[in-house]
Amino acid sequence: MTISKMLLSAAGFAMVAGLAQADTSGKRIALSNNYAGNSWRQAMLETFQETGKQAVDDGVVAAADAYTTSENQATEQAAQIQNMILQGYDAIVLNAASPTALNGAVKEACDAGLVVVSFDGIVTEPCAWRIAVDFAAMGKEEVDYLATRLPDGGKLLEIRGLAGVFVDDEISKGIHEGVAEHDQFEIVGSVHGDWAQDVSQKAVAGILPSLPPVVGVVTQGGDGYGAAQAFKAAGRDTPLIVLGNRQDELKWWSEQHEANGYETMSLSIAPGVASLAFWVAQQVLDGADVPKDLTVPFLKITQDNLAEALETTPEGSVANVTYTLDDAKTVISDAK
Amino acid sequence: MTFLSRHRIILPVVSLAVLLAATFYMQPRAMSYFGLNLLFNLAVPIALATIAQMMIIMVNDIDLSLGAFVSLAACVTATFLNDTPMIGLLILLALILSYAVLGALIHALELPAIVVTLGMSFVWSGLALFILSSPGGASPGWLRTLMTVKPPFAPMAVVAAVIIAGVTHLLIIRSGLGTVLRGVGGNARSVERAGWPVIRLKALAYGLAGLFGVLAGMALVGLTTSADANIALRYTLLSIAGVILGGGEFTGGKVSPVGAVIGALTLTLAASFLSFMRLSPDWQIGAQGAILILVLTARLIFSRKGAEA
Numbered sequence: 001m002t003i004s005k006m007l008l009s010a011a012g013f014a015m016v017a018g019l020a021q022a023d024t025s026g027k028r029i030a031l032s033n034n035y036a037g038n039s040w041r042q043a044m045l046e047t048f049q050e051t052g053k054q055a056v057d058d059g060v061v062a063a064a065d066a067y068t069t070s071e072n073q074a075t076e077q078a079a080q081i082q083n084m085i086l087q088g089y090d091a092i093v094l095n096a097a098s099p100t101a102l103n104g105a106v107k108e109a110c111d112a113g114l115v116v117v118s119f120d121g122i123v124t125e126p127c128a129w130r131i132a133v134d135f136a137a138m139g140k141e142e143v144d145y146l147a148t149r150l151p152d153g154g155k156l157l158e159i160r161g162l163a164g165v166f167v168d169d170e171i172s173k174g175i176h177e178g179v180a181e182h183d184q185f186e187i188v189g190s191v192h193g194d195w196a197q198d199v200s201q202k203a204v205a206g207i208l209p210s211l212p213p214v215v216g217v218v219t220q221g222g223d224g225y226g227a228a229q230a231f232k233a234a235g236r237d238t239p240l241i242v243l244g245n246r247q248d249e250l251k252w253w254s255e256q257h258e259a260n261g262y263e264t265m266s267l268s269i270a271p272g273v274a275s276l277a278f279w280v281a282q283q284v285l286d287g288a289d290v291p292k293d294l295t296v297p298f299l300k301i302t303q304d305n306l307a308e309a310l311e312t313t314p315e316g317s318v319a320n321v322t323y324t325l326d327d328a329k330t331v332i333s334d335a336k
Numbered sequence: 337m338t339f340l341s342r343h344r345i346i347l348p349v350v351s352l353a354v355l356l357a358a359t360f361y362m363q364p365r366a367m368s369y370f371g372l373n374l375l376f377n378l379a380v381p382i383a384l385a386t387i388a389q390m391m392i393i394m395v396n397d398i399d400l401s402l403g404a405f406v407s408l409a410a411c412v413t414a415t416f417l418n419d420t421p422m423i424g425l426l427i428l429l430a431l432i433l434s435y436a437v438l439g440a441l442i443h444a445l446e447l448p449a450i451v452v453t454l455g456m457s458f459v460w461s462g463l464a465l466f467i468l469s470s471p472g473g474a475s476p477g478w479l480r481t482l483m484t485v486k487p488p489f490a491p492m493a494v495v496a497a498v499i500i501a502g503v504t505h506l507l508i509i510r511s512g513l514g515t516v517l518r519g520v521g522g523n524a525r526s527v528e529r530a531g532w533p534v535i536r537l538k539a540l541a542y543g544l545a546g547l548f549g550v551l552a553g554m555a556l557v558g559l560t561t562s563a564d565a566n567i568a569l570r571y572t573l574l575s576i577a578g579v580i581l582g583g584g585e586f587t588g589g590k591v592s593p594v595g596a597v598i599g600a601l602t603l604t605l606a607a608s609f610l611s612f613m614r615l616s617p618d619w620q621i622g623a624q625g626a627i628l629i630l631v632l633t634a635r636l637i638f639s640r641k642g643a644e645a
Contacts, residue, residue: 068617070620075568076570082374082377083611086363086365086374086612087612088365098471098562098564100473101564101567102560104561
């Protein structure tokens, strides 16, 4: 009897100890990614692998594996997710090829007891968690910043992204909201730069001759350097261009600052959001109460941290930040 | 070896069995009702698309628009068929009819099918984008129920594959009409001289392809619960590979419905197998191609030996 009592108490102790430690040390997390063909996605995969490896080494999770489909197709990714269920993963961190076409596979995963956390390319299936980007807020923040720098206002040029894409509509909506609020500003021209420096440069060069002097340029990222080159080629004064965290943009800013004290702001979504999604998945597995809809903070670069950001950003890449478990906890508590 | 060349279905069956055994060895979890369904449910629309492609290859043509057509059918299913079932049904019927008309046109004007279908692929893609410019729509409830049904003994994916193979085998291999259809691909002139209206037969073959293309789109939406305009673009090449893998030949008339379904299952399984192997995605497409070449080489060797014997 005493032995069974001892066994019981030992079992009880083991259970308590198990609860006190990370509950997730035996859990396996997989990243399902649909595309790896640009610098942002490459940086995203790298961050996930670094974060995952560290977490495995620390014994927080048992595995953190990254999978990318060989073709950027929803049907392929659906099959990939179903394979992950078979492989016995406990959670899937997902950057989806389509917001809706993966819902069937995601539902299968949820029904099989997996935790699905989608980020960047989010899915609408209600059983999944979403780490979304408030693109409209990003656009509005640009105008808010311009209002602090140029209290007298003036005329603005807007560079948009790829026509017909959700992200482009959202950022532009935010910019126009901002302009409505700060009515000292007026958008006098709008071009599509497709988030690429060369396209932006051509588009801005094309519209510049028809524009009155502009005091600021609002952008969507990946287009600021091209815009600056177009202004220079046209012999115009460089306006206040809001940048988008690309390495060439930051380098140009830094050079301008040294030459003539140019100051601006740069903001975009860090590819490290994959590490945030990883920690959110870990928290859900851990039993934390996590709201289904979370919002990613922007990565903002100002004059104060420009040198540091430029140093850590590889050439041709985009400024990044690796989120930690504490960052994830902050994001979760902010959403409650 | 004459045995193997006479029973061309054996090679596809063996390929599938080997691949399945290797998958089970690597991932024992797949060896269950639930596992088999997960492994194969996305093969059901591919199998239907492969049958559609087989109808075209059967009459000695090739369809490069199938992926776009299946995407369009999926978009119609996720929008019109869900919101206004009658109109949706009419549109789908019109799509099948347009395929039949296309077949008749190709025959009457002696147009190369490869060019016509390549051109049509842009028409289908455009229509799909027009209907669903951004991803969305929803699967009709009954379709979702049908695609997630859990029959006793065998999972939905396996049951569906058997039914598709069985029905098309009866239609193409066993029925008189099917034999004439295969004859059109083998020797259209003889069939014409024997008094058959080849133009109608071609229209029928294309119409059947349209029917199975539409079914593929519907099955896909039933699985994914929604559609986008690019959802099935890969099906064009997958379906051609499936037909050839299943023992069909480009020379026309030599097709096997059962083989085509097995070919589609093999292709789907090959992708999962490579993913289980943790092969880098850069290598996966190449490895899929390698599996295809391996099977085709085996077939060539067997048929050569059969010819020698």
